[in-house]
Amino acid sequence: MKFDFKKLLPHVIAVVIFVVVALVYCKPAIQGMVLNAHDNIGWKGMAQQSIEAKEKYGHIPNWTNSMFGGMPGYQVAMEATHSVLFGHVEKVLSLGLPKPANFFFLACICFYILGLALRLNPWVAVLGALGYAYSTYDPVIIGAGHDTKMLAIAYAPLVIAGLLLLFQKRWWAGIAALAAGATLQISTSHLQIVYYTLLILGALSIGFLIDSFKKKELAHAIKSLSLALLIGILAFSSNAIHTLTNWDYAKESMRGGVSELKQSGDKNTTSGGLDKDYAFKYSVGIAETYTLLIPGIYGGSNGGDEYKKSQFADKLMEVGYPEDQALQFANQVSYWGGQQPTSGPVYFGAIFMLLFVFALFFEKGWLKWSLLAAGVFGVVLAWGKHAEAINYFLFDYMPLYKKFRAPSMGLVMPQICFVLLGAVAINNLLFGNNAAEQIKKAWKNTAIATAAILAVAALLYFSFDYVSPNDSGIKQNMSGAMLQQFAQQGKQPTAEMQQQAETFGKGFVAAIQADRKGLFGSDLMRTAFLLVLGIGLIWAFAANKLKAMPALIVLLVIGSFDLLLVDRRYLNDTKFVEQGDFDNAFTMTEADKQIKQDAGYYRVLNTTTDFTNESNTSYYHNSIGGYHPAKLQIYQDLIENQIAKNNMQVLNMLNTKYFIVQNPQTGAPIAQMNPAAFGPAWLVKHVHFVADGKEEMKALDSINLRDTAVIQTKFKTAVGAQPGADSTASIRFIENRNDYIQYESSSSANQFAVFSEVYYPRGWNAFIDGKEAEIIKVNYALRGLALPAGKHKIEFKFEPKAFIMGDKITMIASILVYLVVFGSLFMAWRSSNKAIA
Template sequence: MNSSILKKALPHLIAIVVFLVVAVVYCRPALEGKVVYQSDMLQWKGMAQQSMEYKAKYGHYPLWSESAFSGMPAYTIAMEGRSKFSFEYLSYILTLGLPQPINFFFLACICFYILLAVLRVNPWVGILASLAYAYSSYDPVIIATGHVTKMWALAYAPGVVAGLLLLFRRQYLSGTALLTLFLAFQMGTQHLQVVYYTLLSMGLLTLFYAVDSIRKGQVKQLMLSLGLALAAGLIAFGTSTVGTLPVQEYSKETMRGGRTELTSGTSKLESRNGLSKDYAFQWSYGIGETLTLAVPDIYGGGSGGKEIGDNSKFADQLAQEFSVPEEQGLQYANGSAYWGAQPFTSGPVYLGAVICFLFIFGLVYVKGWQKWWLLSVVVVGILLSWGKNFSSLNYFLFDHFPYYNKFRAPAMALVMPQLAVPLLAALGLNELLTRGDSREVLWKKFKTAAIATGALLAVLVLFYFSADYKGAHDGDLKERFVQGKMQQLSQGRQAGSDAQQQAIATGNSLIKALQADRQSIYGSDLLRTILLIAAAALLLGLFIRNKIKNPVILVAGLIVLSTYDLLAVSTRYLNQDSYTDEADFEASMSPTPADQQISSDPDQNFRVFDQSSQSPFEDARASYFHNSLGGYSPAKLGLYQDLIENQLSKGNMQVYNMLNTKYFIGRDQRTGQPVAQRNPAAFGPCWLVKAIHYVKDGNEEMKALDSINVRDTAIIQQQFESLVKAPPVPDSTASIRLKENLNDKLTYQFSGKTNQFAVFSEIYYDKGWNAFIDGNKADYCRVDYVLRGMAIPAGEHTIEFRFEPHSYAVASTLSVWSSLLVYGLLITAAVGEWKRRSQPAKKAA
């Protein structure tokens, strides 16, 4: 009995060991205490630091942060787990408590292996395909850049699909439990775009399964499966509502939700409709660029990679023309190597040459509806990834498909082929090992797959010789070289026509050299792909011809080929150079003398604008130390984005003052070091105005900020006029001051002999902020386009603003009960499975 259980479990235990060994070897520096130097993680640390400090002091995260964009909901940055009954322990078990990034790769392998086990795929084939999914180049690329939540969501995706397939296999209890658990895991990552593509893949799966079930007259089973899947989805959604509901509410007020009061002058918003198409489709994969699925560097690899080596023609010519050192020339060459359709990229999406060949074999050999489901996932994912390059479809979807206009970077849709391609490759190889077709049939199918693969390789070879290798920025590069050469030749004098012609010739030759380098790295990878496919085809052909008799030898050979293939490419983007000592990583956020000067101010109730950053509204460094006007978020409040584009970007000091910008960080012209400059004109946390200027709409309100002295006059839209119970009456003795700022609770002290109107230098967000005067709820309104204002009666009053979003309270309760349901489902499924497995033993006894 025990030996039988061990025999069944042994292949799975071997798979786990293989996954662990590969992850540990690939990410060995992580075991030495080093961390991946992730730029986006630094940005997150900057945004989250205030929340972390608050939790250390008060024992829980705040719901509002003052550190970025003059104030925003903190639950979009850092928050508690899913609920008091979260699944962190279960996730810890799945990843064996491994450090990052080892845990990412291990988890992705485990989840994909679970999916293949549900499909009853041979365990050895499961190892091959699971490694292929986990080490597809997109995963190390996003890990290297710090897209942690995206990687978590990708790792869990196969488990979600596995749960749905279990339901369709009529294992209703275990299927419901597995689907609920993994979807809860994935929803908990809060990376809704990956969740969206996962659900889209599952929708295609459901469509093909439904057609097959109706044809077979299994409508009852179909409806039961769909009903349970819907229930599982609702429960899973419920577990994460503590994060999703408040964030969903917030998203409607952001630039992604299309929130704006302006009818013109915005660049990233389309009023009421979400992101503009130009902004949303900026990162669209090129149609030809899709060939990177089989040849990684066909379009030059990553924008900052090291694909171009010592034999760079561009670097050699740059050294000749401008005496640029070789190392610097190689950096320049690699920085300009990418010539695809995206503005830039950290690396291509490469699925593996061996896996692509096995996928084609699977297309030829696999029977049944599952092949067509997987092919549809691949096709849809590719079409979506093209974005604006296939605008006839994608613009239509953007305008009409639910929630599609909330996301950007269409290239991310290639996570769908990343799931489907190794899955169909595994199904094809599994059927080869188990179906029992004659050698003649197998050889015929193999030849068809070989011909199809040969046609693909012919296209790749033809493209190698016919492509122009021209990048979108080559014109700018050429102009830079021309100007540099003219300065070199003229030596301060006006350049003559001969110098101009020589400079132009130099620019042309440098660009041609760069294009030659691009062709060279494509040729190198193309040869690599041809050799890998040839080796895989040879193994498969020898097995079909019965020259390799043991299927384990076949699969082991393919595992070695495929894993070598993918790890070799992945190492280009995540390697030992990507790691640093944790202390050095933390030192990236060390305070400068300017930060120290600002932090020494005894009154910290002010904001800072970091002009020393190249992109202050896309950089969270200042947010790590101060309450900043800038930050890093792709989903800023729409009204604040309007203010950035229409006022802050043009340097309107009145607006900076009303945002209480007490310090500007600039750079010393002599040393280049950051320096702090105090702004004595900042208005402070709150002030009383003498008058109110009413305007018709947001356009007039924004325009009024150009001319009206907002220190004395509050600008208010007419729609809020009813909330101003009484106009301000002059009183030279009236005063208001900030008494305490606890992020979620602001307390002010007011004194006045007459009615007054106060403006608070706090961002208006009515989805949770409530105002109170002496403990009684009071009205407040939006003033000066983004701030809060309140009419205050005469007397001595304590004013409070409390951030207590109803959505968060409801979501917290819902998350607790949903989490309890998940635990109940898991326990019930485990008991049911134990009883099912114990039945034969009882009968035998």
Template sequence: MNKTLWQRLTPHVIAIAIFFVISCVYCLPVFKGEVLGGHDAVGWKAMSQQSFEFKEKHGHFPLWTNSMLSGMPAYQIAFDSKYNITVAHLGSVFTLFLPIPAGFFFLSCISFYLLCLVMGTRNWIGVLGSLGYAFASYNAIIVAVGHISKFGSMAYAPAILAGLILLSQRKYIIGFLITLVATTCMFYQNHVQVMYYTFLIAGFLGLAFLIKAIREKEFKPFLISVGLSVLAIALSAASYAKMLLPTSEYVKETMRGGRSELTPLDKSNKSQGGLDKDYAFTWSYGISETLTFIVPRIYGGSSPGVLDNQYVNEIGDNSKVAKVFAEKTGMPEDQANEFAKQYSPYWGAQPSTSGTVYLGAIICFLFIVGLVFYRQWHLGWIIAATILGILLAWGSNFKAFNYFLFDHLPYYNKFRAPSIALIIPQLTVPLLAALGLNELLNGSYDATVRWKKFKQSLYITGGLLAVLIAMYFSMDYKGPNDNAIAENLSGGMLQQIAQGKQPTPEMQQEATSFGRSVINALKDDRRSLYGGDLLRSAIFILLAAGLLAYYQKKNISSQIVVLGLVVLSAIDLLGVDLRYLTHKNYHPADEATELVATRADLQIKQDTGYYRVLDQTGGNPFLDSRASYFHNSVGGQHPARLALYDDLMQRQLTRGNMQAYNMLNTKYIIVSNPQDRQPMAQLNPDALGPCWLVKTIKYVNNADEEMSALDTFNPKDTVVIDKREKSKVPFAPQFDSTASIRLIQNLNDDITYEFNAATNQFAVFSEIYYPAGWKAFIDGKETPIVKVNYLLRGLPVPAGKHAIRFHFEPEKYVIGNQVSLIAGIISILCIVAGVLYLWKKNK
């Protein structure tokens, strides 16, 4: 009996409704007008503020910003284009116009559900897998810290794979359309690292499809599928060329492109055209830490303060650490609880972490079921991608493998934080879990074989639990910083009990004992966290296994079984998610990312001139973007700093070379007032201003000598130039006491100056040298820009009165906009034509 259209759609409508309800309820505060804060969200607002103010005044975003790191391309922060014709607008439709992050949780479910259906699972099993992917703990954590573009990119990854698999199934039109739309939408999320990992998974899928084609001698379908997939991805990339082209140009000049010309202190740490290894592999996941997939707090959970959220506290009140503080110091219980929160329960291999990567106990159990039950050609690429994601995440903890890939895998050395690679198993593990469950419930196995295979799954799972139990009893729970913590606590206690007197041996013993007691209590708390979560995961696995065993022995409805697993898995995953992302993470819209001007900010803002500011009150000024909200900042945090600036920062600025700050026009330094601990502004009278004329040129042989020359030079009188730039300097400056140069206007990407001198001069500008897009003009005639003082701009200016102009408009940006326009139109035409064809065919 043929089903009506509504009967066929009803299961999917129910699935969509479930995704909608769970996403909305979990993110309920956004429907009350509240928004997420988070460190990264606040940082982005600070660094983008100048661009938005510029757009409000001039009608468009500038291409260059002066607000951070002394100047950099603004399209890396806030961006718009001349044309906005793209299929990426469909992204709002796919999220049902839900606010962020609810829209991305919903989209992740829909995207993964599509993948499950394409792979042949029943719809309720697809619901199970989709919730497993969307509500894995990593998603909650990145939302809490403000990594929204990463989450948005991850939401489209399953849909891309679904499109590619449809192509392999010879459903060419619908496969091409889904691949085109999903890939375009992912590109527009602008998170290149997630794109990279998604295409790695797609590469394994393609390889498995090639092997299948060779075995079955079906080469034509393979070639058609590959051709259409390449076309779809190429069109998607071309439609985002307005960003990809200038970014590819920018990367070459950054630390991610290995632009530095300085001789590295450690050559083994240097990569060819990429990041230094020690920087790139900083956040490497521990090998045994991978077991957080199934037991979330095996290594303690999160570090305190990382989420910038006072409500996150893995240990909780009345911890053993708090009890030690209360007993040893006499603190009130509430105060002891608060004091204990600063000590990290996390003791894994990473420097710190915002939270654990938990895939779900039930999902991991079903993944094992999938390993035993699923036998179609997709198994190979799923397992291979899973293993690769885990190995990549281990980073420096598996150097033999990862250092080799870092040096040889194309573009891989542009990325940092290896732990991000765990987004690969986050996709593949619930996928195989869904496929395995589908085979168990709906496969062709007879009852005897099915029960035998199920017992194999139980044995493997039982062995894994046995290993976890053995680790619980055998691990020492000692963190890498515990000794330093104990020494600091002992030192503080010794000062307290000595009260300025000479400490006695008894006092020293008491202080040392206090430090050890706190660390021992911290270890006990860590053990409790592991033990509690181990028991929690074991219970969920037993419930799931019992439900599946009952199904096989009592022959109950498979739909009831899956529904039970959906409920259990949702409780499991959301229970961990709520440790990191709750209603307490949300704030009123006007407060979430609010940056309040301090007394120092207000004082500096009274100066309407053009200058830069160094803010030292937030710790490391090169890891804090707050000052960029109010001022043109010398500091700031960006994941892809210009390499020349990074070199100057490492070799001069962080070492306190004031001459380097002077040449950057650092007119104000914000420090903490020793009397009231409030920020105060100090005037730097030696700041050289936006431009000046030098008396002498000092030529050096290479970049190393150029950097070394900055150690002892006077930038007011002398400019340092690499001999490779000498051809741009046709004459030496001649002293003229009446010579002058002054800034007329700085419009970020268009700057004008006025010059007047009786003799030839050499002008230095406190602007960052960036060769890809900046052009200089003297009286309208283009003249080459000289790289001076390692990273500033310089110009030889002939005698006379001249108008000088710098203009920034990268050629790749212009070309990229044109390519995006053409690709966007072609993509829309392809979609319209494809939809019409499918509609007519089905009709």
């Protein structure tokens, strides 16, 4: 067959554009530098023990001891027992580009495929792809190290493309795109983005069903959706090793586990899900939605690069701050909205928002209404607690939604839908057959709507107070600094001095508020200019004063540059560091060196930082704390009710042998040994039974846990009789290999042993001399065993059924996905060649 290179050329050019833009934007990555991203550092600390275990034992264990007293390690690092995973395709699809250029390229190429699925002009598809991939949310989360989220966002358009191809009866291409996209997206394990993608698919399906019903083509719609459902099941099955373990773990975690301490009827509590105050913490203010059009309306971020000049920085320099530090401080306090802190706004680009508004007046049909409904629904979800009546109801009753947090993430839905709808509209305008009157009417309505939107923005500009919850702290710090300066000069603070200090502090607050207003104003003018320019381009084309391709190229250039310039406020060259500097985040301190001299098995509590939100300690030690968004519910309860108030009995039962504290003289971390730690396991003299979890937790306040085990009465049968008196009884720790723990016991009477290991009923099995024994929940969060008299070998083995079953299903389903995707691609190619012939 004759190869038609002309048809391929536009796609080759599109790929080259995507590669060049990604590499230019991420230039330091080409030079071998890496992002200094908080979450990447966090993951490295979490996963280090698992990585070291693989080096030692040849496999990544399914349990880690390095965080929160122990938790399933597959929530941090996981590997299947086989290499048959469809995720390998990602390396080919991303062309081996360095991180994070690969993220932007994947998002571009997947959206480009979506554009082609809707038969958009390739240049329009390029425009939409760049708008989608470089919407500011993407560089913001990449800069924070949210890699799996970004990958899930990148694959979402490919999933949507597959469904739309099925609706068009382009069966083979649709099957390939949907199977590949869904499998790759689910493999990221970022199920919240998968969930939002499913909501978009649901809106599209409802719209198509209604349209098919009107056209009396319901059979086709049912066939398409049935096929999509089967492909979806296959995609989830090919990732069963992730989906089953996540589902299983959720039943015991903060995202699904029910705390035994919660009061029924509590408005904040949702059965089987997160507490609302935690889940809705990052809710987008209703007025803050304007960042989609004006990025700096609420100051941008805490720590971006909004200001090159700043009144606040100038005042800091007046009191001795170096210029770079002053500007850095100004940027850290720029954001004044309710999502404290935030790494950046969600900005879709003025041109892309203009195209979306134009689409509202120009487009018709089910696709418009489905995309609009899904996008608006995503905005409402993002409002979170600011639309409490709606969102609290949805959180309680919408399937699975209660498992997720950070409603602001819902803006991913309009990021896809609004950009796609705008691309469809500009494609139909430039390359469709439209009546002049229709274009004129849509242009007029767009101009009126745009003017109204800008008028509201102007009213907000003049009505905002630009006050942040953090401003009072700035004022107090600056006022206090002046008073301290008076004190150093030997002056007693007078009322006049205090008033002078107060005025001094207020001056700094007034300066940063002026900076915020200035940022809003400059971005408002910038957006207004772009909107007027865009409206002018549409008018020029409608009036036959500008051809389609020049108009499209101008839109592409100004739309892309607008986004890229704003993106660089949040992800730029300064965010990259040398690999060695990145690794220095885990440089061993003197405290670490001191503790590592102890080769025993114990835990560490780092009091120099927020121990529930850091993983540096986990890099070297078994930590009482850690860094994970879905802690085990029983451990979270223990943190809130015991560890937070420094109950030493509880810290001792967790085998907290070392505390990292701050040296009062030098400020450096030092290690303090706790000789009272109970060790890996101990025998108790008494068992104290309580009715429920509330009594169990309360008992930890007063009972001597070294001598007494607190157990709920539901385990009374498994406990049996009280421990027998035996002064020679002993239990000895042998080894801990994460998934396997061994002890030895000896006694002349029956005993009860408490193990300093977190109770987790979904996979841990206990054996006494090879015979399985029931693990008993002790002291609210630990494991216990009733031991018979004599000498015994005690073993704990972590054998999670969800992982074992998921691993097998993944292998079989992955083979099927390979066959389906590449078989469908072959059939699509074959059908295309037949059509040409």
